[in-house]
Amino acid sequence: MTKLLDPPDFEQCQTMVHNGCGPFSMGGISRYDRCSHPPKYIIHEIKPGEDGLRGSMSLCTFHKDKFLIEMKDKIINYKFTQIL
Numbered sequence: 001m002t003k004l005l006d007p008p009d010f011e012q013c014q015t016m017v018h019n020g021c022g023p024f025s026m027g028g029i030s031r032y033d034r035c036s037h038p039p040k041y042i043i044h045e046i047k048p049g050e051d052g053l054r055g056s057m058s059l060c061t062f063h064k065d066k067f068l069i070e071m072k073d074k075i076i077n078y079k080f081t082q083i084l
């Protein structure tokens with residue numbers, strides 16, 4: 001079955017942020033929520049992934065900077081477009 005890619009969201013950053021509840025946090029449910037910030041960039045995969053599809057997602061400024069740091073060894077595979 002082919003997994004469809006979500007299109008970029010121009011209203012909200014698409015980074016999934018963990019709520020901080022861990023296995024021993026004594027309450028709460030561990031989950032990821034969407035970042036609530038407005039997006040400033042769209043990041044695009046230059047080459048298709050293993051699924052043969054080229055993904056893209058919207059990122060706020062904070063998560064764009066985090067992406068650049070965490071993905072620095074693979075950054076050649078992505079291109080950024082600024083949302084004006």
Ligand SMILES: [Zn+2]
Pocket residue numbers: 013014015035036037059060061062063
């Ligand atoms: Zn964000």
